[in-house]
Amino acid sequence: MKVSGLLSSSLLIIASTLAAEWYPLNRQDEIPVGFTPYKRGENVYMDCITRNIDNGEHKFDEQERIIYGPFPICKETSKPLTFKYGISEDFNCTITFTDELYHLFQLYIHEDAPFSCRLPISSDAHYLEKGGAYVPLTFNLRGEIRESHLDIDPTLNVLITKPSNNNEEENTFISAVAFSSGTNATRVVIGDSLTLNVAVRFLDQLVNADSTTNSLDGIPYASGFYKFPINFVPISYTMLYTYLFMTVVGTAVIIFAFTYNLISHKIKKGSKYKPVDSESFGKLD
Numbered sequence: 001m002k003v004s005g006l007l008s009s010s011l012l013i014i015a016s017t018l019a020a021e022w023y024p025l026n027r028q029d030e031i032p033v034g035f036t037p038y039k040r041g042e043n044v045y046m047d048c049i050t051r052n053i054d055n056g057e058h059k060f061d062e063q064e065r066i067i068y069g070p071f072p073i074c075k076e077t078s079k080p081l082t083f084k085y086g087i088s089e090d091f092n093c094t095i096t097f098t099d100e101l102y103h104l105f106q107l108y109i110h111e112d113a114p115f116s117c118r119l120p121i122s123s124d125a126h127y128l129e130k131g132g133a134y135v136p137l138t139f140n141l142r143g144e145i146r147e148s149h150l151d152i153d154p155t156l157n158v159l160i161t162k163p164s165n166n167n168e169e170e171n172t173f174i175s176a177v178a179f180s181s182g183t184n185a186t187r188v189v190i191g192d193s194l195t196l197n198v199a200v201r202f203l204d205q206l207v208n209a210d211s212t213t214n215s216l217d218g219i220p221y222a223s224g225f226y227k228f229p230i231n232f233v234p235i236s237y238t239m240l241y242t243y244l245f246m247t248v249v250g251t252a253v254i255i256f257a258f259t260y261n262l263i264s265h266k267i268k269k270g271s272k273y274k275p276v277d278s279e280s281f282g283k284l285d
Contacts, residue, residue: 026132049116206228
């Protein structure tokens with residue numbers, strides 16, 4: 001019974017492993033191995049699906065492939081929105097509403113079409129143009145469509161899941177999502193500018209549950225469900241260690257300052273004390 005039970009368990013594991021298909025795959029439906037990992041702080045460029053403003057349908061090229069274009073230009077940098085790999089930060093991105101962008105945001109807010117973008121898993125230039133793999137990033141924008149204007153929540157939380165920092169060769173993406181998370185909306189008409197308040201958080205402390213393989217098995221990083229724990233603090237290990245280091249240094253400085261002042265006070269107090277010699281005691285007698 002025990003042997004048969006072990007055999008059946010092994011067969012179930014093998015069957016589940018064979019049934020599971022790695023994600024994401026490249027354009028040739030192959031596992032994307034041999035990619036160039038990102039370096040910490042390296043700019044991550046994304047592109048987004050282009051759509052017809054009349055109905056929100058994708059735009060296609062001559063080969064019936066979806067056409068992608070850059071994210072709207074940020075006034076602060078004069079470049080499309082980009083992230084710094086592995087860096088959690090807050091920044092602003094002010095975009096201008098052309099007639100086309102205004103009508104696209106009508107579709108996004110009304111959820112007639114998703115604001116769909118993608119992050120290449122490799123830092124190679126033109127990686128996606130060559131058919132490389134990517135992780136989708138959808139911007140879920142909140143707001144209201146009015147007859148004469150749009151009300152848009154300009155706050156954006158961006159959560160990007162990545163493998164842990166233990167192996168720099170696995171510096172790529174697992175998943176990403178962006179969503180409005182404010183309580184105020186900004187009125188926008190064609191020609192207006194809107195400042196997006198962006199809070200980017202890279203998550204590398206998630207333990208992959210139900211993992212059956214690791215990167216040594218010919219996949220970019222260990223498999224499994226990278227899920228949030230019940231008690232979850234959304235900061236990366238890098239940020240956590242930085243805060244711990246700052247806490248230790250700050251505590252050490254406070255202790256040193258307190259001890260130094262205490263010792264200095266005792267030294268000064270001791271310098272004022274003049275011992276009475278034996279002859280003075282004799283004269284008093």
